[in-house]
Amino acid sequence: SSELTQDPAVSVALGQTVRITCQGDSLRNNYANWYRQKPGQAPVVVIHGNNNRPSGIPDRFSGSSSGDTASLTITGTQAEDEAVYSCNSRDSSGHHYVFGPGTKVTVL
Amino acid sequence: QVQLVESGGGVVQPGSSLRLSCAASGFTFSSYAMHWVRQAPGKGLQWVALISHDGTDIYYADSVKGRFTVSRDNSKNTLYLQVNSLRAEDTAVYYCARDSWFGSCDPWGQGTLVTVSS
Numbered sequence: 161s162s163e164l165t166q167d168p169a170v171s172v173a174l175g176q177t178v179r180i181t182c183q184g185d186s187l188r189n190n191y192a193n194w195y196r197q198k199p200g201q202a203p204v205v206v207i208h209g210n211n212n213r214p215s216g217i218p219d220r221f222s223g224s225s226s227g228d229t230a231s232l233t234i235t236g237t238q239a240e241d242e243a244v245y246s247c248n249s250r251d252s253s254g255h256h257y258v259f260g261p262g263t264k265v266t267v268l
Numbered sequence: 269q270v271q272l273v274e275s276g277g278g279v280v281q282p283g284s285s286l287r288l289s290c291a292a293s294g295f296t297f298s299s300y301a302m303h304w305v306r307q308a309p310g311k312g313l314q315w316v317a318l319i320s321h322d323g324t325d326i327y328y329a330d331s332v333k334g335r336f337t338v339s340r341d342n343s344k345n346t347l348y349l350q351v352n353s354l355r356a357e358d359t360a361v362y363y364c365a366r367d368s369w370f371g372s373c374d375p376w377g378q379g380t381l382v383t384v385s386s
Contacts, residue, residue: 193372195313202363202376203313209370246313250371255327257303257315257371 162186162251164260171266172237180232180263182247190249192230194223197262198243206245207232234265242267270294270375272364277380284354284384290347290364290377298322298342301367304349306360307379314360317349318367332358354384 164184172178182192192210195203205214207223210230220235230249234241247260276288290302304316317338318327326338337350347364361381365373 191370193370195373197313202378203373204376205368205372205374208368208372208374212369214369214374248313248315248371248373255318255325256329257318259305259313259315261312 162256162258164247164249164258166245166247166260166263168261169264169266171268172234173268174239175236177233177235178237178265180234180245180265182230182232182260183228184249184258184260185228186249186251186258187225187228187230189252190254192223192225193248194221194230194232195246195248196241196243197246203246237265237267239267241265270366272366272375272377274362274364274377274380277362277382279383279385280354281386282355282384285350285352286354286382288349288351288362288380288382290349292345292347292364292366295366297340297345302340302347303365303367303373304336304338304347305363305365305373305376306358307363308357308360311360316362319347351382354382356384358382359384 194207197203210225211223244262246262271293273291319338339348361379363379365376368374
């Protein structure tokens, strides 16, 4: 079955830029979506379709994808961006979905 | 506004069954496919199932296939997940989510906690 891998954790200084990556074979042929999840809350999509930002998501969030790797970049990271960020995509079959394990972003 | 509200979770013994519900409002429920996604305590998100807008196409994660059944009642704007033969490893918060742009899950409900324990 398809898997997506992410680094478990990353830290970033307030106001700086952080890049989170998501790797997996399914990303070669499927869009990547990114979710932010704060403790005790449901996930919220911050990027869909590799690089599209839903309405209401600040423009400091951006996404990209190349080959088997998708990336989420937060430019000018704010304290409220501290959260777990998870990627997902359809798997190779196109009918199942897969999530990455999540990356915990700590803002210093 | 678009809202999804799950219910039906609880504490059950191994081997038990539950039916989870997800009440949708604020959008044309019958036009959208819907997902179930779960999250074990302290763990990442795990996709569980997808049901098409009219219920004719259903897909399950291998880990739940044969034990879980997803269904929907478009007349009641409600999504269901029947969970049978529950195991300790099924302990999780179960979320429903609307299938959205590019296969994303958006939005999500607040989740309902299922705890399987003897």
